[in-house]
Amino acid sequence: MSVIHRFLLITTIIWAPVILYAQQKSPPVDIGKESMYFPHHFQKYHLQTGLGFDFIKLPFDWVENALEAPLLDLHLTFGLPAGFSLEGNLNTILVSNQVSLGARWNYIHRNFSFNLGYDLGYSLGIMNFAGFKNTGMTLIHYPNASIGFKTKTLAFTFKGEAVIIAWGQMKTGEDLMSRSINFFDGMTGAIYLEQRIFRKKILIIGFKDNYVKYYWPAWMVFSTFDRYYHIPELHLLWVL
Amino acid sequence: MGIMRNCLLTLFCIALLMAGCNKSKEVSIPSPGPNSLFTETYPLPEASRKVMDGIYNVTAGNELFGDQVVLKWSRKKLTVMCSDGHYLVLDVGQLDSVIMIQGYWRYCYNDNTGIASAYIARDEGGKDIIEANPHPGQIIIRGGYGSKGNEINNPLQFVYLRPISPSVLNKKFSLLAHRSGGRTSDHLPVSENSIAMINFTEGLGSTGIEIDVQLTSDGVPVLYHDADLNIRLTQKGPVSGPINDFTYLQLFYLVRLIHGEHIPRLKDALYFVVDSTLLTDVYLDMKEKVPSIKEVIPIQKEILQRAKEKGRDLNIYIGLPSQDAINDFMSQPDYQKIPSLCELSVDDVVRTNSMVWAPRWTEGTQDALVAQIHGQGRLAWTWTLDDVDWIKEFINNGQFDGILTNYPFIAGYYHYIREN
Amino acid sequence: MKRIIIIGLFFLVAAWNAAAQPGDSIPKTRSHYTLAIGTGWSHYFANMDIVPARNVQKEFIGTSFRFMWEPEYRLSLGLETGFYRIFRVDSALTSEYTMDARMYMVPLLLVIRMRIVDNFYLSLAPGIAVQFSQIKGIGETISSTQYSFANFEACASYLYPLNKRFVIGGEARFLYIGKTNDYIMSLNAVFGVKL
Numbered sequence: 001m002s003v004i005h006r007f008l009l010i011t012t013i014i015w016a017p018v019i020l021y022a023q024q025k026s027p028p029v030d031i032g033k034e035s036m037y038f039p040h041h042f043q044k045y046h047l048q049t050g051l052g053f054d055f056i057k058l059p060f061d062w063v064e065n066a067l068e069a070p071l072l073d074l075h076l077t078f079g080l081p082a083g084f085s086l087e088g089n090l091n092t093i094l095v096s097n098q099v100s101l102g103a104r105w106n107y108i109h110r111n112f113s114f115n116l117g118y119d120l121g122y123s124l125g126i127m128n129f130a131g132f133k134n135t136g137m138t139l140i141h142y143p144n145a146s147i148g149f150k151t152k153t154l155a156f157t158f159k160g161e162a163v164i165i166a167w168g169q170m171k172t173g174e175d176l177m178s179r180s181i182n183f184f185d186g187m188t189g190a191i192y193l194e195q196r197i198f199r200k201k202i203l204i205i206g207f208k209d210n211y212v213k214y215y216w217p218a219w220m221v222f223s224t225f226d227r228y229y230h231i232p233e234l235h236l237l238w239v240l
Numbered sequence: 241m242g243i244m245r246n247c248l249l250t251l252f253c254i255a256l257l258m259a260g261c262n263k264s265k266e267v268s269i270p271s272p273g274p275n276s277l278f279t280e281t282y283p284l285p286e287a288s289r290k291v292m293d294g295i296y297n298v299t300a301g302n303e304l305f306g307d308q309v310v311l312k313w314s315r316k317k318l319t320v321m322c323s324d325g326h327y328l329v330l331d332v333g334q335l336d337s338v339i340m341i342q343g344y345w346r347y348c349y350n351d352n353t354g355i356a357s358a359y360i361a362r363d364e365g366g367k368d369i370i371e372a373n374p375h376p377g378q379i380i381i382r383g384g385y386g387s388k389g390n391e392i393n394n395p396l397q398f399v400y401l402r403p404i405s406p407s408v409l410n411k412k413f414s415l416l417a418h419r420s421g422g423r424t425s426d427h428l429p430v431s432e433n434s435i436a437m438i439n440f441t442e443g444l445g446s447t448g449i450e451i452d453v454q455l456t457s458d459g460v461p462v463l464y465h466d467a468d469l470n471i472r473l474t475q476k477g478p479v480s481g482p483i484n485d486f487t488y489l490q491l492f493y494l495v496r497l498i499h500g501e502h503i504p505r506l507k508d509a510l511y512f513v514v515d516s517t518l519l520t521d522v523y524l525d526m527k528e529k530v531p532s533i534k535e536v537i538p539i540q541k542e543i544l545q546r547a548k549e550k551g552r553d554l555n556i557y558i559g560l561p562s563q564d565a566i567n568d569f570m571s572q573p574d575y576q577k578i579p580s581l582c583e584l585s586v587d588d589v590v591r592t593n594s595m596v597w598a599p600r601w602t603e604g605t606q607d608a609l610v611a612q613i614h615g616q617g618r619l620a621w622t623w624t625l626d627d628v629d630w631i632k633e634f635i636n637n638g639q640f641d642g643i644l645t646n647y648p649f650i651a652g653y654y655h656y657i658r659e660n
Numbered sequence: 661m662k663r664i665i666i667i668g669l670f671f672l673v674a675a676w677n678a679a680a681q682p683g684d685s686i687p688k689t690r691s692h693y694t695l696a697i698g699t700g701w702s703h704y705f706a707n708m709d710i711v712p713a714r715n716v717q718k719e720f721i722g723t724s725f726r727f728m729w730e731p732e733y734r735l736s737l738g739l740e741t742g743f744y745r746i747f748r749v750d751s752a753l754t755s756e757y758t759m760d761a762r763m764y765m766v767p768l769l770l771v772i773r774m775r776i777v778d779n780f781y782l783s784l785a786p787g788i789a790v791q792f793s794q795i796k797g798i799g800e801t802i803s804s805t806q807y808s809f810a811n812f813e814a815c816a817s818y819l820y821p822l823n824k825r826f827v828i829g830g831e832a833r834f835l836y837i838g839k840t841n842d843y844i845m846s847l848n849a850v851f852g853v854k855l
Binding site for chain 3: 458468476478479480481482485486487490494495496
């Protein structure tokens with residue numbers, strides 16, 4: 001599939017809900033309750049789903065030629081009693097995939113709020129090159145905290161998290177090529193802006209800066225480097 | 241008005257943000273400056289240099305350089321090879337009966353670097369070195385290294401333990417440096433696939449190089465890795481796009497490699513190898529987007545002839561990385577007499593009569609196949625091995641005759657420290 | 661960290677402006693689509709290492725096309741394309757050789773636009789771009805095409821409604837092209853029609 005075809009496919013997927021919901025009337029929305037990243041007391045036992053894309057820019061040290069394609073991002077929240085919530089994420093670019101699941105405790109004070117959380121991520125990458133099936137697997141801890149601020153129509157969230165590789169390995173065929181255990185991989189900082197786009201639907205725009213040594217979507221180009229890199233991500237998420 | 245100002249500020253901020261995402265960090269080589277006492281020294285004769293080669297215990301500086309290091313002279317630098325990826329590249333001179341040493345250290349996996357300075361006193365080996373005594377009683381290198389800027393703030397001491405084993409020195413084992421000596425992404429001070437890198441790489445301990453060969457639109461083989469001219473490998477200029485689209489003259493005038501060098505012609509690079517280095521092996525990695533073997537063969541022949549005339553021990557192998565390259569190679573007259581290196585199967589090696597079999601390292605040490613290759617009087621090299629543990633494993637437990645790596649000093653350490 | 665601060669600034673500026681507005685729980689308009697065409701001055705921020713900025717022609721005429729879906733509230737989504745000449749370098753290399761190098765670009769971007777105050781919008785647009793270059797001099801003319809996958813645009817727009825169907829206004833945009841690390845700025849006059 002050509003580059004342009006791929007781009008059109010992605011934009012069509014993004015546009016599908018637009019076409020679906022066009023020309024319908026909109027009920028009122030409390031952005032503080034409908035948002036996904038903004039820390040708040042999520043509706044108990046209610047599952048909220050967001051779907052979108054993460055655009056990434058990898059460091060030149062890692063990629064010989066441009067390798068830039070968006071990751072599909074499925075984001076889930078589930079409300080629990082006493083200010084707790086669960087959060088899940090599935091990111092995929094076919095050759096790299098990560099599932100993460102975690103819990104949050106949320107606290108609100110007027111228009112401000114914050115949460116503390118922990119996620120555990122499992123990433124799996126499979127790619128054939130040089131005639132071999134190569135696989136990369138990692139188990140990653142993501143302890144995190146977020147601070148939120150909302151206006152009548154906008155919710156801002158600043159999120160920071162640590163990235164700790166609990167376990168990781170790369171294989172070529174059945175042969176183990178490398179294994180890593182318990183190393184501090186770096187930090188991420190992110191800013192999310194959530195607001196209504198249509199009816200009760202929320203669009204999330206986020207920017208995340210990963211300051212890490214190992215970046216799971218690029219497992220296939222991970223080398224022996226022991227350097228930190230800034231890897232920016234632009235998030236676009238539609239709350240379904 | 242205020243809103244407009246804020247928005248313009250925002251746009252400016254975003255432009256700044258984007259500006260920060262691209263360029264690789266440069267790591268400059270620390271230097272003691274022009275007032276160093278080293279400028280007063282005289283070069284050490286060849287025979288004296290050999291006395292310094294050997295295995296040394298590290299009695300100060302272990303936190304960086306480990307417990308043992310290998311010291312090995314190349315054409316003009318003394319390289320200190322450590323077990324974990326640290327290395328020192330040193331200039332050595334003599335002043336009266338004292339040996340003065342000065343240079344820098346670097347850790348290959350990140351950008352850590354610093355200055356290093358040392359000396360060997362007359363009665364601690366200086367006299368033996370200057371007199372070229374092949375059996376020095378003791379050599380103690382005393383000095384210091386810096387961990388930041390040009391300041392020396394940590395003690396350094398190496399004590400001579402033993403010479404490099406004669407059986408190791410006599411064994412042909414190639415330390416092949418990737419991309420003419422090192423990668424741009426390793427933040428070295430010269431560009432990959434340049435003549436400057438060929439000049440630089442012996443200081444890293446390499447005895448051979450791999451270079452990437454591509455063909456210009458007017459049929460000139462040049463050194464370049466990527467398929468296109470890009471800002472990863474070249475300075476930003478008015479030209480971009482597939483390298484095969486451009487003539488050599490256009491590349492010469494319009495393109496500079498990331499540290500300012502020209503993209504070299506293969507012929508110029510190989511002339512430099514034969515005339516100005518002591519490198520013994522050149523592995524031509526043919527990027528066969530446009531078949532170029534036909535253009536490369538006469539250059540290989542010309543340089544090998546020159547090496548023969550100069551009495552230089554030099555091998556130049558045309559790399560065959562794919563079936564297409566093999567087909568291109570086998571369509572050449574007398575291909576079986578042309579020195580080549582095959583990356584595919586052992587059967588392909590026989591078919592092409594390649595002198596070297598070079599499988600990817602991820603296929604393992606493949607002892608039985610390597611033995612089979614040796615049985616046919618051929619060599620076996622593996623590529624591209626950069627991890628310390630795997631280099632150690634392949635050298636200690638494998639039977640390969642050479643390793644292609646971005647870090648020849650690591651392979652050098654594990655090769656030279658062997659006792660037989 | 662610098663990037664976080666910069667992006668933080670972006671969102672804070674947007675928030676400040678947005679918060680200064682009355683709440684928009686009541687839709688301003690009904691959902692509709694808009695097609696807008698813009699043209700105007702574009703400027704290339706010359707950042708070449710091997711050609712001095714004074715030798716680079718930086719000012720050109722650029723064109724943009726936007727198709728936007730504008731729901732009732734602040735945000736709109738759309739697609740943008742256009743045509744820009746990025747630079748031209750026309751200089752003597754030696755007494756014997758001259759060079760004429762030109763680069764053009766067609767971006768294809770996914771636009772997320774936010775109304776900050778009435779008629780005033782900020783947008784952010786990631787996407788791909790096709791770059792065309794042409795080199796004349798030193799032998800035959802070389803024309804090549806390449807793709808850039810990581811491109812971003814930031815744009816400020818003022819769109820004044822002439823009536824229920826047509827809008828006119830202006831746009832200021834920064835466009836970053838990842839492949840070649842190029843930046844251009846453009847100021848366009850815009851004419852739009854609500855479909």
